[in-house]
Amino acid sequence: MSSVWMVRAGERGYLARDFARGFIAVGYQELGDMTTVTDQEAIRTKYIASYPDARPGEIGNQVAIFYKFRSVLSVGDTVLTYDPDSREYLVGKVNSDYYYKPGEVTDYPHVRKVQWDGKVSRDALSAISRNSLGGMLTLFSVNAEVWTDIQTALCGNTTVTPEENKEEEKEEFQQIKEDIKGKARDLITDKILRLDHREMEYLVAAILRAMGYKTRVTPVGPDRGVDVLASPDGLGLQEPCIKAEVKHRQGTQIGPQDIRSFLGGLRERNRGLYVSTGGFTKEAKYEAERATVPCTLIALEDLASLVIDNYENFDLEGRALIPLVKVYWPAE
Numbered sequence: 001m002s003s004v005w006m007v008r009a010g011e012r013g014y015l016a017r018d019f020a021r022g023f024i025a026v027g028y029q030e031l032g033d034m035t036t037v038t039d040q041e042a043i044r045t046k047y048i049a050s051y052p053d054a055r056p057g058e059i060g061n062q063v064a065i066f067y068k069f070r071s072v073l074s075v076g077d078t079v080l081t082y083d084p085d086s087r088e089y090l091v092g093k094v095n096s097d098y099y100y101k102p103g104e105v106t107d108y109p110h111v112r113k114v115q116w117d118g119k120v121s122r123d124a125l126s127a128i129s130r131n132s133l134g135g136m137l138t139l140f141s142v143n144a145e146v147w148t149d150i151q152t153a154l155c156g157n158t159t160v161t162p163e164e165n166k167e168e169e170k171e172e173f174q175q176i177k178e179d180i181k182g183k184a185r186d187l188i189t190d191k192i193l194r195l196d197h198r199e200m201e202y203l204v205a206a207i208l209r210a211m212g213y214k215t216r217v218t219p220v221g222p223d224r225g226v227d228v229l230a231s232p233d234g235l236g237l238q239e240p241c242i243k244a245e246v247k248h249r250q251g252t253q254i255g256p257q258d259i260r261s262f263l264g265g266l267r268e269r270n271r272g273l274y275v276s277t278g279g280f281t282k283e284a285k286y287e288a289e290r291a292t293v294p295c296t297l298i299a300l301e302d303l304a305s306l307v308i309d310n311y312e313n314f315d316l317e318g319r320a321l322i323p324l325v326k327v328y329w330p331a332e
Contacts, residue, residue, distance in 0.1 A: 004077070005077060115240075123147055200246050204303075205230070207310055228273075253278050259274065276298070
């Protein structure tokens with residue numbers, strides 16, 4: 001069996017009509033003619049030279065995509081593309097090697113010719129297949145299960161009832177949602193770790209303000225174990241008066257002596273908050289649990305959760321530290 005590939009027709013499928021004329025193509029205009037450049041390392045070298053501002057992670061992804069289009073796809077391979085206007089997948093065979101021709105497909109100069117053999121309605125596929133084909137990559141291989149589903153639909157058949165499809169879609173939808181939330185949390189955690197120590201103190205203060213407190217970050221220098229002060233009035237006269245210590249030492253756990261020292265500076269009416277991006281030892285957690293003054297320990301994952309849970313109420317200073325955007329998701 002030949003390989004099966006999904007090739008996107010540009011952002012939101014704006015090149016679908018061009019593709020329907022018998023082509024698939026990719027952009028990368030700055031690369032120029034790559035007819036004589038075939039191996040992945042040579043493509044990487046040319047990509048870095050052509051896109052000097054590209055980030056390291058972006059380089060790896062884009063080089064892999066272009067390499068597949070340029071050198072891995074073969075004549076006879078099966079390809080799919082999607083037209084969002086008609087809600088149909090075109091299904092065909094690659095019938096040319098790679099060639100470079102600006103203008104052949106609007107602004108995508110790297111081209112292959114395709115013989116389109118059929119169309120499949122998106123609604124004829126299972127939810128699993130639709131979600132698999134909905135990935136964001138420009139070019140990716142299609143697994144055997146999805147290809148079988150497409151072949152069945154090409155024959156005018158379907159193996160999934162509307163009720164089964166609806167339930168399957170709900171389960172798949174939920175899984176995708178959880179995956180996206182998990183990746184978003186990882187990216188937010190990465191942003192937190194890139195803050196310097198002073199910025200971390202201001203982030204803790206921003207979280208407390210978002211929770212309804214007025215805050216004060218202590219000046220640089222000896223702080224007697226307190227980096228952030230928070231209370232309803234901002235003066236510490238109204239309860240609760242929260243005293244926070246912030247340690248930004250990734251990979252270094254806070255031990256029991258640090259907790260005892262911090263607790264020693266608290267008074268009966270205070271509430272302690274100890275933030276450590278490096279986490280806490282078991283003994284440190286025990287010291288906090290048995291303390292007579294309430295003391296909450298906040299590790300990196302807890303800090304990320306507090307950012308996510310309270311971000312809607314962040315002020316401009318807090319949002320500048322961790323810039324995030326809202327992603328809209330369909331309601332159940």
